[in-house]
Amino acid sequence: MGCSTSKGVVASPKAEQNFYSDYKLGKKLGEGAFGQVRLATERATSVEFAVKIVDVRDRDDNGMCTGHVNKSRDKVTKAEISLWNKASSSKNQHVVQLHCSFAEKSLYYMVCEKCQCSFMDRLVEAETMSDTDLSKIFNHMLRGVIHVHAMEIVHRDIKPDNFLWGGPNNEILKLCDFGLAVQMPKQGKLTGVFGTAPYMAPEMLRGDGYDFLVDVWSVGAVAYLMVFGNFPYSPPEASAPAMKEAILHDSPPLEFPEAGTAQGVVSGSLKKAVTFTKALLSRSVSQRLSAAEAIKDPFVAERSGQQVSPVKESAAAEPAEEAVAENLRANVRKAKKLTQKLSAKPSPTVQTGIEDLLKILIVKTGGDRSSSNLFFSEGDNQDQEAEEENQPMAADVRIKSQGSMRRAARTMTHSGVVSEMKSPSSGQSDDLITPSISFTAPLVSLGPAPKRRPSSGGKSDSEEQLRSTQGAQV
Numbered sequence: 471m472g473c474s475t476s477k478g479v480v481a482s483p484k485a486e487q488n489f490y491s492d493y494k495l496g497k498k499l500g501e502g503a504f505g506q507v508r509l510a511t512e513r514a515t516s517v518e519f520a521v522k523i524v525d526v527r528d529r530d531d532n533g534m535c536t537g538h539v540n541k542s543r544d545k546v547t548k549a550e551i552s553l554w555n556k557a558s559s560s561k562n563q564h565v566v567q568l569h570c571s572f573a574e575k576s577l578y579y580m581v582c583e584k585c586q587c588s589f590m591d592r593l594v595e596a597e598t599m600s601d602t603d604l605s606k607i608f609n610h611m612l613r614g615v616i617h618v619h620a621m622e623i624v625h626r627d628i629k630p631d632n633f634l635w636g637g638p639n640n641e642i643l644k645l646c647d648f649g650l651a652v653q654m655p656k657q658g659k660l661t662g663v664f665g666t667a668p669y670m671a672p673e674m675l676r677g678d679g680y681d682f683l684v685d686v687w688s689v690g691a692v693a694y695l696m697v698f699g700n701f702p703y704s705p706p707e708a709s710a711p712a713m714k715e716a717i718l719h720d721s722p723p724l725e726f727p728e729a730g731t732a733q734g735v736v737s738g739s740l741k742k743a744v745t746f747t748k749a750l751l752s753r754s755v756s757q758r759l760s761a762a763e764a765i766k767d768p769f770v771a772e773r774s775g776q777q778v779s780p781v782k783e784s785a786a787a788e789p790a791e792e793a794v795a796e797n798l799r800a801n802v803r804k805a806k807k808l809t810q811k812l813s814a815k816p817s818p819t820v821q822t823g824i825e826d827l828l829k830i831l832i833v834k835t836g837g838d839r840s841s842s843n844l845f846f847s848e849g850d851n852q853d854q855e856a857e858e859e860n861q862p863m864a865a866d867v868r869i870k871s872q873g874s875m876r877r878a879a880r881t882m883t884h885s886g887v888v889s890e891m892k893s894p895s896s897g898q899s900d901d902l903i904t905p906s907i908s909f910t911a912p913l914v915s916l917g918p919a920p921k922r923r924p925s926s927g928g929k930s931d932s933e934e935q936l937r938s939t940q941g942a943q944v
């Protein structure tokens with residue numbers, strides 16, 4: 471046990487130190503394939519953070535815990551923490567900062583900067599959107615990517631889902647999720663296919679070896695999605711293998727439709743966005759811009775110092791401007807739908823398993839007993855009332871409702887809290903830490919922030935998930 475801080479120093483572990491002694495666990499903010507993200511309030515300061523909790527217990531074919539650690543998930547999670555630590559060791563406002571991490575029992579806790587909402591959720595609800603907004607967005611995205619690259623890290627999963635809005639006024643886009651990131655070797659190239667199919671670079675799929683430029687391609691794919699409302703490659707069959715084949719063979723070929731064509735209406739100021747997108751989506755690696763070069767492109771560099779007004783009066787807008795805004799809004803709606811299709815649906819078994827374990831750990835590890843009530847806040851008042859009446863006693867979570875009892879019983883019989891794991895080491899030394907690239911970021915205002923959506927509700931079923939699972943090669 472112990473806390474590994476973002477400065478790469480493993481704090482001297484106090485015997486009683488654990489996540490719950492330092493933080494109070496709060497409501498759920500989101501769900502991932504192997505874990506969930508919750509609010510965490512630091513007890514000493516009352517500062518609010520988000521905590522990404524990852525469950526590394528092995529599960530059988532029925533989703534039941536085997537009582538062992540899943541070694542590959544454990545390794546991948548340790549690598550995620552190590553690389554996220556490194557990316558956070560030199561602060562950059564365009565990367566979600568990892569504050570501290572814990573490993574307790576079979577759960578990892580990554581305490582990080584709390585953000586407000588996902589990239590797409592905010593855009594879809596924005597009242598207006600202009601090409602200037604788009605240029606700011608890509609300016610912010612590239613700043614995050616440049617920072618990560620300066621740390622010698624290749625992210626490998628750049629996509630809309632992995633950018634969150636945060637910062638003082640929730641107007642800063644921040645890169646998150648280092649689950650597929652990798653340290654760039656000092657010599658040679660990277661190999662292996664990782665990421666989310668529509669955003670994968672051709673050289674990764676060719677097996678030629680790749681480097682930082684795969685992230686630039688992925689930013690280009692996000693730009694294409696925003697400008698044209700579609701992925702760069704849209705094979706007839708919407709599956710990961712078909713998508714990868716299309717990217718690999720440039721078939722059907724990558725096109726940048728001009729104004730008046732069936733696919734897109736790209737005119738006026740958005741032409742600069744198309745030129746920018748083309749430069750990033752160069753199939754030839756030698757001709758593709760680096761992230762540091764891409765941010766100098768006129769589309770993203772020119773207006774980077776300007777403030778964008780949050781809400782424009784549409785009546786006052788020029789007709790051409792209004793057309794661009796409408797075109798962008800329509801593309802964002804289409805892009806959101808496509809992105810939702812790709813979001814891996816969190817497994818209810820995994821989510822229930824984590825929550826059962828958290829309830830026990832909160833009590834066992836000296837956490838605030840009332841915290842365990844928060845698990846009953848999602849739709850069952852009876853459960854909640856019952857829980858309030860019957861405060862759990864140490865090492866004996868007393869749960870009244872039948873459903874909860876079933877879950878608790880399953881935890882006891884199947885999940886078996888696995889033996890204690892060591893705290894993940896930061897895996898870095900000072901000589902690995904390169905200085906950050908420091909920018910003064912302009913703010914992006916896209917209208918009032920939407921209310922956070924229910925965490926899992928936004929995820930939709932897809933015929934086939936186009937995203938590779940964490941750490942898995944596809």
Ligand SMILES: Nc1ncnc2c1ncn2[C@@H]1O[C@H](COP(=O)(O)OP(=O)(O)OP(=O)(O)O)[C@@H](O)[C@H]1O
Nearest residue numbers: 499500501502503504507520582583584585647649
């Ligand atoms: N720092 C944060 N602040 C606020 N909400 C967050 C934060 N990080 C993640 N979330 C929310 O939690 C959700 C799940 O995040 P997570 O990174 O675990 O998901 P994921 O990328 O889908 O998971 P996976 O690790 O399986 O790829 C996000 O979609 C977002 O809504």
